[in-house]
Amino acid sequence: MITLLKQEWMKAVKQNRFYIWAIIAFLLPVATLTWIVPAEQQQLGYSALGGAGIVIAIAGSVFAALTFTQEFSFGTIRPLLSRQYSRLQIFISKIIIIFVEYVLTLIAGILGTLAGRGVFTLLNGSFGTEIDWQPFLFAQVMDVLMMLFYFAIVLLVSNMAKSSAAAISIGVVLSIATPIISSITTFLVRFWEPLKWNPLTVQGMLSSIFDGRSASNEFIQNYFGADIWVVWLVYTIYLVLIYIGTFAIFQRRSV
Amino acid sequence: MSLLELRHVSKHFGSYKAMDDVSFSVEEGRIVGLIGPNGAGKSTTMRAMTGLMRFDSGEVIFDNEPVQFGKTKALAKMGNLIEYPSIYPNFTAEDHMKYYAMDSENPEDINELMKLTGIDGENFGKRKAKNFSLGMKQRLGIAIALIRRPKLVILDEPMNGLDPQSVREIRSLIQDLAKKGISFVISSHLLDELQRLADDVVIINKGKVVRKATMDEFLSEDKAQVKVKTSDNEAMLEAAKAAGWTAKLGDDSQVLINVEEGVNAQAVLAKATEEKLDVLDIQTGSVNLEDHLMEVLSDKSTRA
Numbered sequence: 001m002i003t004l005l006k007q008e009w010m011k012a013v014k015q016n017r018f019y020i021w022a023i024i025a026f027l028l029p030v031a032t033l034t035w036i037v038p039a040e041q042q043q044l045g046y047s048a049l050g051g052a053g054i055v056i057a058i059a060g061s062v063f064a065a066l067t068f069t070q071e072f073s074f075g076t077i078r079p080l081l082s083r084q085y086s087r088l089q090i091f092i093s094k095i096i097i098i099f100v101e102y103v104l105t106l107i108a109g110i111l112g113t114l115a116g117r118g119v120f121t122l123l124n125g126s127f128g129t130e131i132d133w134q135p136f137l138f139a140q141v142m143d144v145l146m147m148l149f150y151f152a153i154v155l156l157v158s159n160m161a162k163s164s165a166a167a168i169s170i171g172v173v174l175s176i177a178t179p180i181i182s183s184i185t186t187f188l189v190r191f192w193e194p195l196k197w198n199p200l201t202v203q204g205m206l207s208s209i210f211d212g213r214s215a216s217n218e219f220i221q222n223y224f225g226a227d228i229w230v231v232w233l234v235y236t237i238y239l240v241l242i243y244i245g246t247f248a249i250f251q252r253r254s255v
Numbered sequence: 256m257s258l259l260e261l262r263h264v265s266k267h268f269g270s271y272k273a274m275d276d277v278s279f280s281v282e283e284g285r286i287v288g289l290i291g292p293n294g295a296g297k298s299t300t301m302r303a304m305t306g307l308m309r310f311d312s313g314e315v316i317f318d319n320e321p322v323q324f325g326k327t328k329a330l331a332k333m334g335n336l337i338e339y340p341s342i343y344p345n346f347t348a349e350d351h352m353k354y355y356a357m358d359s360e361n362p363e364d365i366n367e368l369m370k371l372t373g374i375d376g377e378n379f380g381k382r383k384a385k386n387f388s389l390g391m392k393q394r395l396g397i398a399i400a401l402i403r404r405p406k407l408v409i410l411d412e413p414m415n416g417l418d419p420q421s422v423r424e425i426r427s428l429i430q431d432l433a434k435k436g437i438s439f440v441i442s443s444h445l446l447d448e449l450q451r452l453a454d455d456v457v458i459i460n461k462g463k464v465v466r467k468a469t470m471d472e473f474l475s476e477d478k479a480q481v482k483v484k485t486s487d488n489e490a491m492l493e494a495a496k497a498a499g500w501t502a503k504l505g506d507d508s509q510v511l512i513n514v515e516e517g518v519n520a521q522a523v524l525a526k527a528t529e530e531k532l533d534v535l536d537i538q539t540g541s542v543n544l545e546d547h548l549m550e551v552l553s554d555k556s557t558r559a
Contacts, residue, residue, distance in 0.1 A: 084331035
């Protein structure tokens, strides 16, 4: 397993150069928080990592989309699978490295946000708006938890279609257009209430919890008519099912 | 006990039989040529050997362990290059070697292997693989197949895209490694090359093994043919068959008659005269692998 992780890491660095995304995620908030975001709106800017949040979400989708599809397009899927390792080991190693790439890019974004604030302070002689750490950190944790869903969908599509373009598109749409998807699914729920438990709505509602405060929890509990932990449990079950489905497709594929 | 053994392996894609009861074995240190026309089932057979594909029935045993889809523990001792060299475009040749060497506790010396396969040097080893020519990719693919010190190497069309000098070098490398006890299964359309390289031959057609023999046995099966062109080739063919000879119509308006006991150019000439046919041309030629392969593939009977 360690060997597989080392190999996936080598591909992440040398083949896919994920660090370019991390560099962008660092530099973007430095630029926006220093020169673009007005001082009075900096709190919002911090939560969105100075605009890097979207870049990081797209980067995550790209990491997930490429991990399998490029093995097919380069023809490396055969040497990858005709070795002593089981497909489950290969699958898990890929998911771990996608997650590591994503988290490192996110950390670069957070560091960029702090650096942006530092540069702003140097230029303006004041700290500007203080960071409200609790919602700031909560938003990042929520992003990671929601990204697990996008990864699952992107991996599923990339394994089914073997197309990185299709997988990246789905990932980007899901990660930046969640509000649109939520309104469509909310509209459909009017016709049949149990539809509210569809994975997109569950994920969309949970992703609306920005600050972990009770108001958003209560809204979700009212919407689903269930405790918040039930909604989280359903979300987890969906995640597990999608990952199992994705692995089943990968496991059965002759190459 | 053979190093690799395929026992009655069958694989269907719908109603199409890609592998039909395929059985053959590979002994230690032998080079086996897998021959057949396009679509005969060579690559499918190689995929079955490397655990990349489910097969419907039969078994593949490599180094006393089963190889099947999802059961690939034994593959640590197998190297392969199937259909085309698989490369990561942004990796250098050296990166590829380091990457695949991680799979083995005791890999080949990377620098030595790169030198041996001609992918060393500043200009090659440090260049990104996306800039490689087909021949360079092919050399890299062969080096990758060898990095884990395999007992068996499966090479699909390894000479593709190689210049004559490279073909000679790779041939020599394969022969040297075989002398050290490494076995090879090689498919190639370059039949002359296989004739020089392979110890054993397995011919596959329409998913079936139609012949397996040592290369020497195979080539000595039909040593020569009389190729005769007459004023009426159909009549000549009929007369030859009536005499109990093995004959068929060849390309270029000729009748091809196998040389056997009592059958030679003189006898053919006498038969033509007897049938009152004008002989326009008559030649005796030895059969090369290509001719013999064509004959085997057109032969409805199988002698496997």
